[in-house]
Amino acid sequence: MRQWIVLAALCGLLSPFGASAQPAVPDVPFHDSLRGTTPLDEETKPPLIYPTENKDVIRGRAYAQQPPTIPHKIDGYQVDKNANRCLACHARSRAAESGAVPIGVTHYTDRAGATLGSLAPRRYFCTQCHVPQADTKPLVSNTFTDVEDIRLAPGSKPASSHKN
Ligand code: HEC
Ligand code: HEC
Numbered sequence: 001m002r003q004w005i006v007l008a009a010l011c012g013l014l015s016p017f018g019a020s021a022q023p024a025v026p027d028v029p030f031h032d033s034l035r036g037t038t039p040l041d042e043e044t045k046p047p048l049i050y051p052t053e054n055k056d057v058i059r060g061r062a063y064a065q066q067p068p069t070i071p072h073k074i075d076g077y078q079v080d081k082n083a084n085r086c087l088a089c090h091a092r093s094r095a096a097e098s099g100a101v102p103i104g105v106t107h108y109t110d111r112a113g114a115t116l117g118s119l120a121p122r123r124y125f126c127t128q129c130h131v132p133q134a135d136t137k138p139l140v141s142n143t144f145t146d147v148e149d150i151r152l153a154p155g156s157k158p159a160s161s162h163k164n
Contacts, residue, residue: 033139050134058101059133062146067129068101074132079125086126087119 031037038044054073061068077085089098107123108116 050136053133053135055133062144070130070132072132074127079127084119084124084126090126091119 029037030039035044052073052075053071056071058071059069074086079085087103088094089100090103092102094100095102103119103123105115107119110116110120111122
């Protein structure tokens, strides 16, 4: 508390307009996509965790380099410095037996572009990029459109001269 008083006093001293130059608090009710309307100095009631889907149905990807979502439960799968449970099924050497999609070649490429004989360290912690599937409402809206769904506006000319 004392630090705040000192800070407030300093701001008053340093500001050419004195205390009256405080930034105005915007006159709109506080709202945040994660916190809702809970004020910043209060704790939110955490929402229920959505149940993970376990349908084994591979979802389409929104764009070419999207890490695919995980179509099965991963509860209790150990991924730490001692063991990587995901590789027990997803390593190229295990895929034939497990029926899992083998990890792509990019997962064997290190940051210098060299292809390694085993998983690249930067791809070790799978859930950094891959998330399980759940039927959730997006926290923030977005207007992303797949490139294949982008249609030319009527009357505009295609960029290339290629004729179909
Ligand atoms: C017991 C074997 C097994 C384990 C362990 C396992 N998976 Fe899978 N995984 C599969 C199989 C089989 C599929 C194919 C779809 C299905 O049947 O669910 C799959 C599908 C996937 C896919 C979808 C691939 C695509 O092309 O869309 C991802 C991503 C994935 N798993 C990630 C993981 C991650 C991350 C872990 C560890 C946290 C993990 N898996 C652990 C068996 C496994
Ligand atoms: C740094 C992010 C990142 C990490 C970490 C990562 N992946 Fe991926 N993964 C991707 C991206 C991006 C793709 C899609 C493009 C590609 O194949 O590289 C992908 C693709 C895949 C696929 C589909 C391959 C295919 O050919 O369709 C599987 C299966 C997969 N990853 C499993 C894993 C597993 C298991 C791990 C942990 C051992 C892991 N990934 C770690 C980003 C990551």
